[in-house]
Amino acid sequence: MTLKALREEVLEANLEIVRRGLVLYTFGNASGFDPDSGQCVIKPSGVPYDVLTPDQLVVTDLNGTIVEGDLRPSSDLATHLILYRNFPGVAGVVHTHSRHATAWAQARRDIPCLGTTHADYIRGPIPVTEPMSPADIQHDYELNTGHAIVRRFRELDPLETPAVLVSGHAPFCWGPSPTDAAHNAVIVEELAHLAFLTFTINANAEDLPDHLRDKHFLRKHGKEAYYGQR
Amino acid sequence: MTLKALREEVLEANLEIVRRGLVLYTFGNASGFDPDSGQCVIKPSGVPYDVLTPDQLVVTDLNGTIVEGDLRPSSDLATHLILYRNFPGVAGVVHTHSRHATAWAQARRDIPCLGTTHADYIRGPIPVTEPMSPADIQHDYELNTGHAIVRRFRELDPLETPAVLVSGHAPFCWGPSPTDAAHNAVIVEELAHLAFLTFTINANAEDLPDHLRDKHFLRKHGKEAYYGQR
């Protein structure tokens, strides 16, 4: 993949989360990663989306050193990079403050898998991280946010659970490309909204049975998938 | 009815559920059935709505054998067909993951008839199916989804109750035409939203009395109807 193509896909992922109503003002950012070159392309910090151009995107290496770009990268860069370093196969990361997913993060509750819409995308709950220590917040906050996510995924497969809620903060979503990550961010907001409604209707709503959850997940993912045109 | 006319009406029903905000990405599908020819026209699987043309719709017989079309039909085809085979007078089926109706399906609760808006369209609760067995989920899942719906309607008239919530999944709606089925899908989402609000305001809200429910249903349906221009 050329850097030019990656820039364009990352720009498009940033615009997609705006078009889908996930972004207020400059909240949120999308990045993409090219495992061959080891380069990351990310939104600059605090730049309004409606004037964003591919040239303004910032290119860094996996340590956050700027390779190309005159603007400061998103302040969440360090979080994105630690996900690329730790989650093999992930090549796109999207962070938003989308309303319902953020409310679940603020409520510090996992979003359980309550229905097939959820299971079509995620093979289990959307987990919330453990609260961070004062020391982890004080220094290298964004880096430590990434570490908190990675710790939460010790026993989870990031490709089967392509999203997390950072405790008291908001969601990070990812996928095998920036386009997939943005798509997952839209889906996570919808699932958070559905779960909000479901528990308001029935406070004792139960998780989808495992066999139904897996049926739906595997209908769309893996070698036995039979959804869509293949 | 010509196959061409049916294709156009089915396309329009698919677009109507998008226009009305019932569809996210490629969730959902509409089909139509011609009882004379025994042919069903349905949306292809996973094709974005904004590029959908009448020619891309798939034509099958009642057993699901493809009669016309190069694309794979919606993965929910088997569910649609079993409804056409078992519900006389039904010639349109629409499946969506519309937000509030899906939340009720996830909450695994019937939507009671709480007001006259509901009674104008549906003569009783919108029922939720029984959970399916692991075996029914493992093999012929979509066919067995249809069987679960039909079992739920043993004592219900599908023309007086033109919708169901599949447990843990989402609504299926139907009617005497694809246009009616799409219209009912919009109404069911509105009724699900109203019922969500009603129970949040008053957890002990009561069903509409039978005589008021029937007054409204029969004001719009059957030979004594007096609503609209006739």
Add this chain to the structure above:
Amino acid sequence: MTLKALREEVLEANLEIVRRGLVLYTFGNASGFDPDSGQCVIKPSGVPYDVLTPDQLVVTDLNGTIVEGDLRPSSDLATHLILYRNFPGVAGVVHTHSRHATAWAQARRDIPCLGTTHADYIRGPIPVTEPMSPADIQHDYELNTGHAIVRRFRELDPLETPAVLVSGHAPFCWGPSPTDAAHNAVIVEELAHLAFLTFTINANAEDLPDHLRDKHFLRKHGKEAYYGQR
């Protein structure tokens, strides 16, 4: 006021409730009344709003006899007329199934005056009618709906409380003109939404104190009003 001008204002009131998102499909209707001629202009039954013209509106006298028009009037005509006959000073009536107001009607709860937004328009709760008897529903249903509203207003001033929730049904709103009635319908939906949120946040939320309620109502109504350009 000429009949032509009344037709145009009634059409505009019908379109306003659509523009403001209070109407799904053909739910809802607006009418106007000219006390000098004793004529009422009302929407025809079941006609889509986007093709509605002033000529299609139906003109009746206060007994419901059609004076002009080829179409059947709204099935709710009898309810509108009884309000004009019983509420002096009322010259516009609007009926909608707007979402939050309808949910309160289904919950069969008065909407209390919880804040100054409410008090700016309505000097007390928005009342819900008593349930109607089976006999009242069976025969002359729409007329008896009007009677139920009038009974509920025995001790209320319809100009200080320009709206009602019909139990299990939906709101009727009114005012000194069709324009005012449509405006009040928009406000009632907003107040219903605010009250829904308020009680969800605080189940024990209290009514606005009388002196604050009256301050706001009288800031906008009556001879001591000082809001706006006068």
Add this chain to the structure above:
Amino acid sequence: MTLKALREEVLEANLEIVRRGLVLYTFGNASGFDPDSGQCVIKPSGVPYDVLTPDQLVVTDLNGTIVEGDLRPSSDLATHLILYRNFPGVAGVVHTHSRHATAWAQARRDIPCLGTTHADYIRGPIPVTEPMSPADIQHDYELNTGHAIVRRFRELDPLETPAVLVSGHAPFCWGPSPTDAAHNAVIVEELAHLAFLTFTINANAEDLPDHLRDKHFLRKHGKEAYYGQR
């Protein structure tokens, strides 16, 4: 700053709150203040936003005496002025009846700082004022509303907490400019919506820990800030 520039910024702030969906009809108003000239520019009372021009804005001194303008100023002028007189550094005030913030005001509950979205803008809860006495409501109501706000801020820094909920009424927001005040009004509505959802999901949701709150506030405010392009 010229008066012409201030007029244009105040007009723009008034239009921004409309564009962002915070305003129904003529609810709400924005003003700006020039500390050098001691002049305040404010929206006229009850004028629809879509016909508002810079020339129609009303210019007053800090006592409310009209310096320029043919229209009556917003009836809330006295509240705005007392904020300019008491909150050094504040040069823009915006009052809306935005839905979720108004619901919290009606519920008479502070909006706690539940997440980092809140902490990015406000360093603690959004406070609700004490109820006003009947005497304070009867005479000089708008002035006394301002006094109630100022009393509530005895131990708060208005630049760290740029918003208040007036008990039973609605929010007032402010900032170092009319643009900032309008921006804060949009944010306050979003925070109110997030807090509504958070408590509905988890009635026992806890405040963000102080160290995380301050980290986010100071990431965007003060001399150690590192968000955006600086």
